[in-house]
Amino acid sequence: MQKKYEILIVDDVSENIKIAINILKNEGYNFSYALNGKQAIEILKTKRFDLILLDIMMPGIDGFTLCKMIKNTPAIKDTPIIFVTAKIDVESIEKGFNLGAVDYVTKPFHPAELRVRVKNHLELYNYQKELRKNNHKLTDEIQEVKTQHFSDIEEAQKEIIYILSSILESDSNETACHVKRVASIARQLAILEGHLSPQEIDTVFLAAPLHDIGKIFIDNDILHKPSKLEPSEFEIIKEHPMHALHLLKHSKHDLIKAAKIIAYQHHENYDGSGYPQGLKGNNIHIFGRIVAIADVLDALTHKRVYKEEWSFERAAEFIMKNKGIKFDPRLVTLFRDNLESFKEIIEVEECH
Known part of the structure; x- marks a missing residue:
């Protein structure tokens, strides 16, 4: 008509x-x-x-x-x-x-x-x-295609992160599932932090598994030594954040950029005594400050070749004792006020 x-x-x-x-x-x-x-x-x-x-x-x-x-x-x-x-x-x-x-x-x-x-x-x-x-x-059609394309890229990025994480895990039964628990702990702490957007919380969760990716460049004899490390060996261990930086620094994708920050900064201490840069306080990125607590909590509560596992209560006490020293005091307070939620992650979450 x-x-x-x-x-x-x-x-x-x-x-x-x-x-x-x-x-x-x-x-x-x-x-x-x-x-x-x-x-x-x-x-x-x-x-x-x-x-x-x-x-x-x-x-x-x-x-x-x-x-x-x-x-x-x-x-x-x-x-x-x-x-x-x-x-x-x-x-x-x-x-x-x-x-x-x-x-x-x-x-x-x-x-x-x-x-x-x-x-x-x-x-x-x-x-x-x-x-x-x-x-x-x-x-609209182009935008729909682009959205799907970017969604596919994001899914590929997530898959690559878990593939890389599994490479690290495969070297030792003692560290198997550590990266996944660290991711869950980090997400819980990021939610409690209160200032991060849903996208940032998701980014912390997805990027946290790469926090120790630099260790793939460290000799296994040092990584899994059952006795105390020599000072020279510990200096080699301390190089893994720099290895991670070199591995991830050229990516332009937000998720990998976040992983780079986490891998490079999660051993920095709030009082400036950490490594590799000796960053202090809020100069450490919030992602790094969050994963620092998550990494230590899970490492302490699980057995390694060089140590027995700690109880959750003992590990929590260690984190609270290092408030303002190793860890962000505000994050430690949030952790202290929500201990049961973190204990549940440690005790219930399993790797399949």
Whole structure:
């Protein structure tokens, strides 16, 4: 079914409106009219048009002023305006085009000219609307594809993180599942922290498994030595945050950037006595401060070749005793006030 175009005719002489309608009535258009600018404004508040035929010389609000008002109204600014007027001097024509009119038709009307100009501009306006509609549709489709693409990338990043983490785990049964528990503890602490967005909380959870990824470059004889490390061996162990930095530093993805921060800073101490940079207080990224507690809590409560497991209560006491020394005092307070939730992660969460 062919579209019925809506045309608004604005002219202070009713006879001119009748003439225009008579010339165009057989084209199948719907007409509305106004005898002055004020009436036109009221009509435009409630109805949309495909074309406006606008007289210039009207009392009160003249055609130029009305045209400017229309073009400054976002909802109707794209509506094509044809000035219909006996005022055909160059300055008036130039002013009308500058205000946004698409054409001029002189009075008295030449029927064939009016029909053709109206028809051409209605079709052009309709094509433009269809083009905008298709552009919006195409943009939505592209955005949907991009969203899916980025979702796939994010899933791939998560999978890579767990693959890399499993490489670290595979070297020792004693550290199996450690990274997953650290991630869960870190997420719980990030939630309690209260200032992190849901996205940041999710990032901490997903990036935390890579906190010790730098250890893949450390000799296993040192990593899993059953006795106390020599000072020189401990210095080698302390190199693993730097190895992680070199491994992850070139990534432009937020998730890997977060993993780099965590891996590089989770051995920094709140009082500045940690390594590798000796950062102090809030100069340590919040992600690093969170994972520092998560890593120590899980390490203490699970058996290693060089130590027996501690009870949760003993490990919690160690963390609270190091409030403001090794660990962020505010995070330690949150940990202390929510001990049961962390104990549940340690005692209940298993690796499958």
